[in-house]
Amino acid sequence: MHFLQPDKHTRRAFLRRAGQLAFTGAALPTALNLAAMGEAAAFNATDYKALVCVFLNGGNDYANTVINYDNASYDQYSAIRGGGAGRTAGGIALAQAALTPTRLVPTVALPNGREYALHPSMTGLANLFNSGQAAVQLNVGPLVVPLTRQQYNSNNAAYPKPPKLFSHNDQQSVWQSSQPEGATTGWGGHIGDLALSSNTNRVLTCVSVTGNTVFLSGDQALSYQVSTGGAVKINALNNNVYNSASVRAAITQLALQTRTHVLENEYNLVTARAVGAESAITSALTTWPATHAAFSSFPTGNNLADQLKMVARLIAARDDLGNRRQVFFVSMGGFDLHDNLINGQATLMTRLSTALTAFYEATAALGIADKVTTFTASDFGRTLTSNGDGSDHGWGSHHFMVGGAVQGKAFYGKAPPVSVGNSTTDANDQWHVGQGRLLPSTSVDQYAGTMATWFGVQGAEMNGILPNLVNFNSADYPTNLGFMA
Numbered sequence: 001m002h003f004l005q006p007d008k009h010t011r012r013a014f015l016r017r018a019g020q021l022a023f024t025g026a027a028l029p030t031a032l033n034l035a036a037m038g039e040a041a042a043f044n045a046t047d048y049k050a051l052v053c054v055f056l057n058g059g060n061d062y063a064n065t066v067i068n069y070d071n072a073s074y075d076q077y078s079a080i081r082g083g084g085a086g087r088t089a090g091g092i093a094l095a096q097a098a099l100t101p102t103r104l105v106p107t108v109a110l111p112n113g114r115e116y117a118l119h120p121s122m123t124g125l126a127n128l129f130n131s132g133q134a135a136v137q138l139n140v141g142p143l144v145v146p147l148t149r150q151q152y153n154s155n156n157a158a159y160p161k162p163p164k165l166f167s168h169n170d171q172q173s174v175w176q177s178s179q180p181e182g183a184t185t186g187w188g189g190h191i192g193d194l195a196l197s198s199n200t201n202r203v204l205t206c207v208s209v210t211g212n213t214v215f216l217s218g219d220q221a222l223s224y225q226v227s228t229g230g231a232v233k234i235n236a237l238n239n240n241v242y243n244s245a246s247v248r249a250a251i252t253q254l255a256l257q258t259r260t261h262v263l264e265n266e267y268n269l270v271t272a273r274a275v276g277a278e279s280a281i282t283s284a285l286t287t288w289p290a291t292h293a294a295f296s297s298f299p300t301g302n303n304l305a306d307q308l309k310m311v312a313r314l315i316a317a318r319d320d321l322g323n324r325r326q327v328f329f330v331s332m333g334g335f336d337l338h339d340n341l342i343n344g345q346a347t348l349m350t351r352l353s354t355a356l357t358a359f360y361e362a363t364a365a366l367g368i369a370d371k372v373t374t375f376t377a378s379d380f381g382r383t384l385t386s387n388g389d390g391s392d393h394g395w396g397s398h399h400f401m402v403g404g405a406v407q408g409k410a411f412y413g414k415a416p417p418v419s420v421g422n423s424t425t426d427a428n429d430q431w432h433v434g435q436g437r438l439l440p441s442t443s444v445d446q447y448a449g450t451m452a453t454w455f456g457v458q459g460a461e462m463n464g465i466l467p468n469l470v471n472f473n474s475a476d477y478p479t480n481l482g483f484m485a
Contacts, residue, residue: 021118024292043456043457045197047324051188052303053215053327054377055172055353056378057172057331057334059380061382062394063384064119069116078090102122103116107132107409120346133404136411138226141397142174144161146274161359164180186217187448191452198324203222203412206224206326209226288317292313294316295312303332308358309359314326315363316366317431334348339387373406374401375451381399384418384432385435411480414431417429443472445467
């Protein structure tokens with residue numbers, strides 16, 4: 001009952017959603033959309049803002065991403081993860097000395113002498129943090145209501161848990177939509193619903209560079225999909241069919257002409273919109289080629305960087321495309337590291353850090369760093385304990401916010417104690433539910449709501465975007481976490 005909204009599950013809503021298929025442009029059926037494109041939005045933006053979600057598929061290991069660095073907490077981390085004598089590497093623990101170049105120095109020190117460093121491969125992101133362009137949200141994850149460990153263990157219906165914890169597909173969906181797998185709309189898409197009227201080209205309000213995603217699907221806003229090379233064309237309308245230009249012309253006429261049958265005509269209208277969007281993107285990107293100086297920091301051989309480079313190019317072309325508010329989605333996989341954690345994560349963290357750093361530098365070069373906020377998300381964190389060569393599925397995790405509007409050089413939320421959470425008497429274990437799995441002290445709704453507020457969402461509009469946010473309005477669980485200027 002805490003996840004379903006009855007007004008979103010009526011027959012009318014079902015029919016509306018059934019028609020909302022993404023404009024991939026790959027084929028005519030995937031361009032079909034029977035839904036109305038434009039109900040009034042909640043705000044009429046006069047400036048530009050973009051949210052960019054970077055999703056880490058598989059569940060990123062929080063403990064080797066944002067790593068305990070001060071001697072006391074490092075020693076606890078090392079003991080649990082099998083570190084060597086003299087604070088050297090061992091098991092799945094990293095050496096303390098290797099963390100010195102990525103030590104994070106916040107403007108306001110954490111209580112009790114707590115310090116963190118990033119994975120040694122993340123020098124770029126550490127530099128962004130220390131120069132004020134990035135921040136860390138500690139121990140964030142899906143919650144329906146605030147929970148203590150005792151409430152979690154009580155199985156009392158008064159303290160509902162997120163559904164299907166520790167399941168990859170379900171927790172990816174809960175992060176993106178507040179519902180388990182099978183959800184049809186996400187909070188990025190609902191933000192897009194409110195922003196539609198701010199954009200001349202409404203189709204480009206929500207853009208994915210990584211395929212289909214529930215995150216960008218709203219009631220009216222659609223997840224428009226592009227590739228790292230640009231808009232995806234409908235082949236039959238752009239290339240000769242059977243080596244015949246005449247056949248191509250005939251198909252184009254059939255696909256775009258006005259029809260008397262209402263469904264046939266709507267089908268062709270949607271196809272025309274898809275063709276128009278592809279043409280507009282292709283034209284606009286010619287002004288912002290991949291070789292443009294603004295994008296010179298992006299590394300090669302890094303798919304996440306390629307995705308973010310396309311986002312940067314689309315943002316650069318925002319005026320030509322008629323966009324003032326946009327939500328983007330990119331992703332990278334490989335984080336389900338039950339084994340080979342040390343080597344596997346080093347590669348992933350390098351790619352993540354260099355891609356995020358290059359993207360920030362591109363927005364700075366374009367003069368809009370304060371208009372673009374990038375944030376990370378993932379299925380879940382992982383266990384602090386080792387399973388031998390890796391870590392297992394967890395819950396809460398640490399995440400990054402990057403951008404000129406981020407109140408950077410700071411940690412937000414509560415720094416969790418370094419513990420496996422197996423004690424029934426130790427008060428330090430209140431934020432753990434066994435094996436070092438973090439019980440989130442900050443909800444995804446708070447995290448998302450803080451960015452949505454910066455984006456322009458106000459008051460009661462938030463209820464339709466983040467259904468559980470009403471449960472987080474206390475001093476310990478504020479609605480706005482304060483990391484956005």
